[in-house]
Amino acid sequence: MxxxxxxxxxxxxxxxxxxxxxxxxxxxxxxxxxxxxxxxxxxxxxxxxxxxxxxxxxxxxxxxxxxxxxxxxxxxxxxxxxxxxxxxxxxxxxxxxxxxxxxxxxxxxxxxxxxxxxxxxxxxxNQRMNPLYRKLRELISSGELGEIRRTNWIITNWYRSQAYYDSGSWRATWSGEGGGVLINQCPHQLDLWPWTIGMMPTRIRAFCQFGKHRNIEVENDVTAYAEYANGATGVFITSTSDAPGTNRLEVTGDRGKIVIEDGKMTFWRLRQSETEFNASNKIPFGTPEVWKVEIPDQGPSPxxxxxxxxxxxxxxxxxxxxxxGEEGINGLLISNAIHLSTWTDDWVELPFDEELHYEELSKRIASSTFRKSxxxxxxxxxxxxxxx
CATH class of the missing domain: 3.40.50.720 (NAD(P)-binding Rossmann-like Domain)
Known part of the structure; x- marks a missing residue:
């Protein structure tokens, strides 16, 4: 061929x-x-x-x-x-x-x-092609950041007005789209989150707000808290009604912190790992020596x-x-877990009961306002x- x-x-x-x-x-x-x-x-x-x-x-x-x-x-x-x-x-x-x-x-x-x-x-x-996130993945996988301890992603610059939601009867409906900001706007971030740090959460507790400041039936404001097998934690916040919004990803490891914001990456690199410093430090208010490194522009994304x-x-x-394609399920598992945690008002362990999630989703589809008219x-x- x-x-x-x-x-x-x-x-x-x-x-x-x-x-x-x-x-x-x-x-x-x-x-x-x-x-x-x-x-x-x-x-x-x-x-x-x-x-x-x-x-x-x-x-x-x-x-x-x-x-x-x-x-x-x-x-x-x-x-x-x-x-x-x-x-x-x-x-x-x-x-x-x-x-x-x-x-x-x-x-x-x-x-x-x-x-x-x-x-x-x-x-x-397509965001796996973005040089910023490819560089982040490389720095983490190479051990440059050390063991991951915390992630924080605030991605609230998905502003969508009521006019956007009114532009199609399928938009922001359980029957038409199957969700809101998590299924429509955020799949890229929900993929990049585990892809860059190299691990999936073990459990999630989340709080979705449905139709906040908008006349829609699905989630458009989300705060989720995740825990990992190594003890790390993560917070994911997203919204479609913040103006102006923010897109800031922080990843903290044993050897420093990386921040991606405004199309730039900054690495606060510890001279000595926090674990090593803590074991040897004798000064009550001592802190590890840190170097601020501006990572060079990685070029355009295809x-x-x-x-x-x-x-x-x-x-x-x-x-x-x-x-x-097989990895497409990873981000979806996170968004499904976020929905299920909100619907059941409880922690969701991963892997979760996929039949229960489908049952809860089906209830919302049955009462959805969307009709193919x-x-x-x-x-x-x-x-x-x-x-x-």
Whole structure:
């Protein structure tokens, strides 16, 4: 195979943007050969946008055409696992948009289908391409920061007005999206959190507020507290109604502290580990010597195009995936645990009872305000530089 023939499942904002990137030659070794969408207006729009590209009404028809080697799943959240499983069954490689799904139970089924197919499976975690977070992961994995003791992430610059929520009946509903800020805006941070520090929480206690300052039914203000097997703790705070918001990640280890904020990384590095200092220090108010290190600019991030190029290279040349699809469940487990902790008003141990989570989610879906009563507008490409 000299080129990967791509099909796009869902010509919404993200699907149309990915299609455009491939169609215009943005990914080496890739070509756009097909797209599919259930809405006639979107299919007609696609024909005008990408001349010569086959347009299908259904995923099944596109997969049966023999025109695609790989698909990008960019359909609504709930359908991500379902569409991916169809593609794996047809012997096609799959790159799925975030989130991997809405609840862990369905994502496990997708992961099992991927493993059984033997096909390349990736997820569009474009922030794994961000040099800042790649550098953070490197500093932690190399031991430069020492053993992790604490993480704090305040990510409240996801401002969304009521007009945003009113722009679609599916938005911010349990039936339409399956959640709010955790499932829509924060999947990247919920992925980066365990990916950068190299470990998952063992238990979580969380407090979600639903429709705070907004007329919506899902969570838009969250505070979560996590504990880890090594004794470390973490706090995750997010909101869509703070103005101005903050995006600040702090990771404290035995050898110092790293802060990422305003696109910059600062490393407060201890000359001697805190453990060693504490064992030898005899001065009552003594503190470890610390050096403030401004980490040099790591350069621009290739974002979504970087993930698509890596995925294409994995198919063609066996390159290692930066964002394996199987890892999409990690961030989702955290968001599911946050929801479940709030719903049960209790701690949630990981792994948690996924059936219980699904039962609680189903109760909220049953009473959701979302009903499929209005057609979606034709797709317009999204500005990928503004999706994080």
């Amino acid at each position: 000299s080129k990967v023939r791509y099909g796009i499942i869902g010509v919404g904002n993200m699907g149309s943007a990915h299609a455009g990137t491939i169609f215009h030659g943005g990914i080496k070794g890739a070509e756009l050969t097909a797209v599919c969408d259930g809405l006639p207006d979107k299919r007609e729009w696609a024909r005008q946008q990408w001349p010569g590209v086959a347009v299908f009404e259904s995923t099944e028809a596109m997969l049966a055409s023999g025109l695609v080697d790989a698909v990008i799943v960019a359909s609504p959240h709930y359908s991500h696992p379902e569409e991916a499983i169809k593609a794996f069954s047809a012997g096609v490689h799959v790159l799925v948009e975030k989130p991997a799904g809405v609840y862990a139970k369905q994502v496990r089924e997708m992961n099992e289908a991927a493993a059984a197919s033997g096909k390349t499976f990736g997820i569009m975690y 974002e979504h195009a970087g993930i698509m190029q890596n995925f294409t290279d994995a198919i063609l040349h066996g390159s290692e995936l930066i964002a394996p 209005e057609p979606a507008a034709p797709a317009m490409p999204v500005d990928l530089s503004r999706t994080f």
